Amino acid sequence: MSKLFFRYGAMNSGKSTAMLQVAHNYEERDQRVVLVKSSVDTKGNDQIVSRLGVTRTADILLYPGQDLRAALRERDTESGQDIACVLIDEAQFLTPEQVDQALAIAVLDGIPVVAFGIRTDFRTRAFPGSQRLMEVAHSLQEMKTICRCGSKAIFNARLGEQGIIREGDQVMIDGEQARYEALCARCYLEAEPAAP
Amino acid sequence: MSKLFFRYGAMNSGKSTAMLQVAHNYEERDQRVVLVKSSVDTKGNDQIVSRLGVTRTADILLYPGQDLRAALRERDTESGQDIACVLIDEAQFLTPEQVDQALAIAVLDGIPVVAFGIRTDFRTRAFPGSQRLMEVAHSLQEMKTICRCGSKAIFNARLGEQGIIREGDQVMIDGEQARYEALCARCYLEAEPAAP
Amino acid sequence: MSKLFFRYGAMNSGKSTAMLQVAHNYEERDQRVVLVKSSVDTKGNDQIVSRLGVTRTADILLYPGQDLRAALRERDTESGQDIACVLIDEAQFLTPEQVDQALAIAVLDGIPVVAFGIRTDFRTRAFPGSQRLMEVAHSLQEMKTICRCGSKAIFNARLGEQGIIREGDQVMIDGEQARYEALCARCYLEAEPAAP
Amino acid sequence: MSKLFFRYGAMNSGKSTAMLQVAHNYEERDQRVVLVKSSVDTKGNDQIVSRLGVTRTADILLYPGQDLRAALRERDTESGQDIACVLIDEAQFLTPEQVDQALAIAVLDGIPVVAFGIRTDFRTRAFPGSQRLMEVAHSLQEMKTICRCGSKAIFNARLGEQGIIREGDQVMIDGEQARYEALCARCYLEAEPAAP
Numbered sequence: 001m002s003k004l005f006f007r008y009g010a011m012n013s014g015k016s017t018a019m020l021q022v023a024h025n026y027e028e029r030d031q032r033v034v035l036v037k038s039s040v041d042t043k044g045n046d047q048i049v050s051r052l053g054v055t056r057t058a059d060i061l062l063y064p065g066q067d068l069r070a071a072l073r074e075r076d077t078e079s080g081q082d083i084a085c086v087l088i089d090e091a092q093f094l095t096p097e098q099v100d101q102a103l104a105i106a107v108l109d110g111i112p113v114v115a116f117g118i119r120t121d122f123r124t125r126a127f128p129g130s131q132r133l134m135e136v137a138h139s140l141q142e143m144k145t146i147c148r149c150g151s152k153a154i155f156n157a158r159l160g161e162q163g164i165i166r167e168g169d170q171v172m173i174d175g176e177q178a179r180y181e182a183l184c185a186r187c188y189l190e191a192e193p194a195a196p
Numbered sequence: 197m198s199k200l201f202f203r204y205g206a207m208n209s210g211k212s213t214a215m216l217q218v219a220h221n222y223e224e225r226d227q228r229v230v231l232v233k234s235s236v237d238t239k240g241n242d243q244i245v246s247r248l249g250v251t252r253t254a255d256i257l258l259y260p261g262q263d264l265r266a267a268l269r270e271r272d273t274e275s276g277q278d279i280a281c282v283l284i285d286e287a288q289f290l291t292p293e294q295v296d297q298a299l300a301i302a303v304l305d306g307i308p309v310v311a312f313g314i315r316t317d318f319r320t321r322a323f324p325g326s327q328r329l330m331e332v333a334h335s336l337q338e339m340k341t342i343c344r345c346g347s348k349a350i351f352n353a354r355l356g357e358q359g360i361i362r363e364g365d366q367v368m369i370d371g372e373q374a375r376y377e378a379l380c381a382r383c384y385l386e387a388e389p390a391a392p
Numbered sequence: 393m394s395k396l397f398f399r400y401g402a403m404n405s406g407k408s409t410a411m412l413q414v415a416h417n418y419e420e421r422d423q424r425v426v427l428v429k430s431s432v433d434t435k436g437n438d439q440i441v442s443r444l445g446v447t448r449t450a451d452i453l454l455y456p457g458q459d460l461r462a463a464l465r466e467r468d469t470e471s472g473q474d475i476a477c478v479l480i481d482e483a484q485f486l487t488p489e490q491v492d493q494a495l496a497i498a499v500l501d502g503i504p505v506v507a508f509g510i511r512t513d514f515r516t517r518a519f520p521g522s523q524r525l526m527e528v529a530h531s532l533q534e535m536k537t538i539c540r541c542g543s544k545a546i547f548n549a550r551l552g553e554q555g556i557i558r559e560g561d562q563v564m565i566d567g568e569q570a571r572y573e574a575l576c577a578r579c580y581l582e583a584e585p586a587a588p
Numbered sequence: 589m590s591k592l593f594f595r596y597g598a599m600n601s602g603k604s605t606a607m608l609q610v611a612h613n614y615e616e617r618d619q620r621v622v623l624v625k626s627s628v629d630t631k632g633n634d635q636i637v638s639r640l641g642v643t644r645t646a647d648i649l650l651y652p653g654q655d656l657r658a659a660l661r662e663r664d665t666e667s668g669q670d671i672a673c674v675l676i677d678e679a680q681f682l683t684p685e686q687v688d689q690a691l692a693i694a695v696l697d698g699i700p701v702v703a704f705g706i707r708t709d710f711r712t713r714a715f716p717g718s719q720r721l722m723e724v725a726h727s728l729q730e731m732k733t734i735c736r737c738g739s740k741a742i743f744n745a746r747l748g749e750q751g752i753i754r755e756g757d758q759v760m761i762d763g764e765q766a767r768y769e770a771l772c773a774r775c776y777l778e779a780e781p782a783a784p
Contacts, residue, residue: 017609146613220444248413249446496777517723532730
């Protein structure tokens, strides 16, 4: 039985870099991977962008209503080569149904799925995709990054003029509609709210 | 900064045993622990019961509306000795607010908190307490057990006459109102539904 | 392919309790486990003793020159039931050859092996068994306990009259020939040597 | 107390990429890191080379007899900025003394040290540096890669004409003096020895 992995981390923990590295590890072995990115993340369109400077086009830009398992099967038919691994970027934006499809791909179709994503939004609440991944993934693996204070960052603060924002829409894309900073629990809890 | 740990596992993975062992490790060092159990788990009342045969009374039987941080402070005042660690049994039954209180105890009061609990209910949905713990805990640590097929069990099936039940109340206490079996994802997905 | 697991921890981290819990989890499923203990640990003879108060007799008391795979095969023939899991207590005392046999049991015979043991001796050097386990185990899993200062203990200090001892035989059984204390790295490095 | 981390993995598991990502995470925060590489790895000289295409010059090319803690202190004096983290590439080639110095940097000087390296040589025996790291590191974290068969690779086979080589010098640099392939335990154990 193959497994569904959720590698979660705060923003800027190197998730896309790690995903591109896994793809590279398979392809060096002449094994085929399929790269998926949620269309909800409009930044970079269908590009998987690592902050280290490596970029690559997703094979599937997955829309909220789309069936991941069907999309994958279609891809599979096109090519003569079996899929060895499915990698998902920005997996917090999957719908719960798409996560269940990812589980079925691993468990019933025998293809390991590694989903990379953020655990929680700017109010420390899970995104629909990350919530479902934390419920059903075989393995939850943390990717670490640091807070301004040097501790491990676990939350993603949305930044306002002079502090952090605690109300608003769940999805506002980083660098386009809002600015974010990964913080440790203490810095997050003790931060001043932004001026209105 | 102390941390909030969530040690999750399917039913019968040895969570209560592990919790009693951690308590023992601290007390052997003459360090004080406080044992908390959610009152929602009516089985055994205020007893923390390990299937290995070890049993111990909880210091705090926590009710849904109760403030964990306040309850702890009260305990602390009673005794001359600082609390070195807080241990929580059946933590899936905490309210989200109580989990936030546990985070504050770790981050703001400097006392490590280790919460032991089940990840998901019989329909593979998180309990309110486990959902909040998966959102905010510093560390998610899996406790393993096995499925009937020998694979790792990750789901908790509610058993009916001839199969598994997929509809009903979220909370039905094991051995009192319902019977459960920890299953791997494949055995869970492929199981026949119970006869109505 | 089954795996060889090494669950290591400082002294008094609850390794024997965890091992007895794993045995219980299998047996509750009517699956058969074989419990192995190294004969080098003379404390308790063939008893696996948990500090929580649970005790059980080992199925195989393994002598340094003995072939683990052969001993297991002999056990297997005696019974009509397949072995679902092999559990090893005090695995730091295995010979490197016995660890290689444990790897073969997992990889070639398809039986998962979980070895529980101490990582290093009183001078922070690996035991022969733990060294080989750290080289070849599929998974290294830490079992935690605490230092007198509250930090995580990773070393095992041998105690003398007024401090810790840094010279002597590698194997001196706890409570019989020597006394030990699990310490964090800082407390270990900064400790006064014992008076001669 | 800061910690010493050992992130180990078979060859081509993405260790250098992960190290450069950690450096990036700190520097984005305007925190200073020092990159160390063992001089025993002559490939790329003082360059830290990621197979994803990212390359960077090491701050310290560490020679076998050199004192890491002294080399770091010297670096520290040169600059007005404190060191937030020390990162070590090819850490399997450190001497045991240098690993002890890395532990002292973490524990006594308060600077976290993350060492990246291979666990074992082509005969599945630890390198001196990785052995000492497995003895004393606070945290052992595996970096995964895959075998030709799709399983997790844990061993590094040295390749000969028609099979794998099981005798020879421990250190022969990849791509210069020898060729290697990361294999799972089964593929390694079952492989034909190379023709002499």
